Amino acid sequence: MIRHIVMFTWTEDATAEQKEAVAAELGKLPGVIPQIRALTLGGDAGINQGNHDFALVADFDDVEGYLAYRDHPRHQAVIAEHIRPILAARAAAQLKV
Amino acid sequence: MIRHIVMFTWTEDATAEQKEAVAAELGKLPGVIPQIRALTLGGDAGINQGNHDFALVADFDDVEGYLAYRDHPRHQAVIAEHIRPILAARAAAQLKV
Numbered sequence: 001m002i003r004h005i006v007m008f009t010w011t012e013d014a015t016a017e018q019k020e021a022v023a024a025e026l027g028k029l030p031g032v033i034p035q036i037r038a039l040t041l042g043g044d045a046g047i048n049q050g051n052h053d054f055a056l057v058a059d060f061d062d063v064e065g066y067l068a069y070r071d072h073p074r075h076q077a078v079i080a081e082h083i084r085p086i087l088a089a090r091a092a093a094q095l096k097v
Numbered sequence: 098m099i100r101h102i103v104m105f106t107w108t109e110d111a112t113a114e115q116k117e118a119v120a121a122e123l124g125k126l127p128g129v130i131p132q133i134r135a136l137t138l139g140g141d142a143g144i145n146q147g148n149h150d151f152a153l154v155a156d157f158d159d160v161e162g163y164l165a166y167r168d169h170p171r172h173q174a175v176i177a178e179h180i181r182p183i184l185a186a187r188a189a190a191q192l193k194v
Contacts, residue, residue, distance in 0.1 A: 002144075003137055005152050007190050031138055040100055045191040047099075047160060055102050055190035057154055069144075079132035082117060091111075093104050093152035094142040 002038075003059050006092040007052035014086035019043065019054070022086075025078040026056060027041045032074045036067035052091060059097075066094060098134075099176065100156050103189040104149035111183035116151070119183075123153060123167040129171045132162035149188060150152045156194075163191060 010019060023041055030036045041056040060066040069075055107116060120138060127133045154180040157163040166172055 002142065003152075003154065004106065005154065007102065007104070007188050010110065040192060040194055042192045042194070045160070045193045047163065048189065048190050050189070052188055052190045055100075055192055057100065057102065063142070066144065088173065091104050091149055092147070092150045094144050095137060095139045095152055096142045097137055097139070 001061060001097045002063055003057060003095045004066055004092075005095070005097050006056050006090065008054045008083065009089040010053045010086055011088045018082070018086050022054065022078070022082045025082050029072075029075055029078070031071070033069050033072050035060055035068045035091055037061060037065075039087045052089070092096070098156055098158065098194040099160055100154060100192045100194050101163055101166070101189075102152070102154050102192070103187065104152045105180065105184055106184045106186040107150045107183045115183050119151065119167070119175070119179045122179050126166070126169075126172055126175070130137060130166050130169050132157055132165045134162075149186070 026041055030039050036058055038059040039056070043054055044051045058069065060069065125139055127136050133155055135156040140151055141148045155166065157166065
């Protein structure tokens with residue numbers, strides 16, 4: 001299995017509406033990209049300071065499945081239209097589990 | 098459920114032995130801290146550039162379970178003895194799922 005993990009910190013002027021749109025649009029991707037086996041996403045719970053604002057964990061059967069997601073036009077559209085306009089910082093890793 | 102996610106980038110002079118010790122010591126924690134319901138960890142798969150070097154995803158029933166892990170002396174010892182000496186950058190978030 002490949003577990004893809006990514007976190008975002010939003011710009012200071014990002015609105016609640018813009019942040020909610022990221023979660024909503026990413027949440028639609030399992031209906032569009034069948035290679036996604038599991039998807040967890042959401043805003044940071046606010047337990048600790050210094051955290052990123054948003055995180056996503058997505059599981060795939062293999063590297064090919066992850067790449068199908070990474071490069072899918074619908075995913076790329078969410079990145080271009082919803083994520084990049086409010087992105088201040090990004091952290092990512094993919095684990096072979 | 099609380100899903101805790103953390104990523105590390107290691108210092109350039111970190112040895113393979115030191116990196117492996119982090120994974121090995123964190124991997125022992127489910128045997129010591131029963132609040133950990135699931136644990137995934139490992140080195141970045143090397144698919145993409147600009148990633149962190151290591152990631153960990155840990156699931157807990159609730160915030161109290163996560164805090165028991167976060168503040169557990171054995172976890173704190175792993176951080177102090179194995180992680181901090183080779184830590185260049187850290188990214189974290191906790192999600193309420």
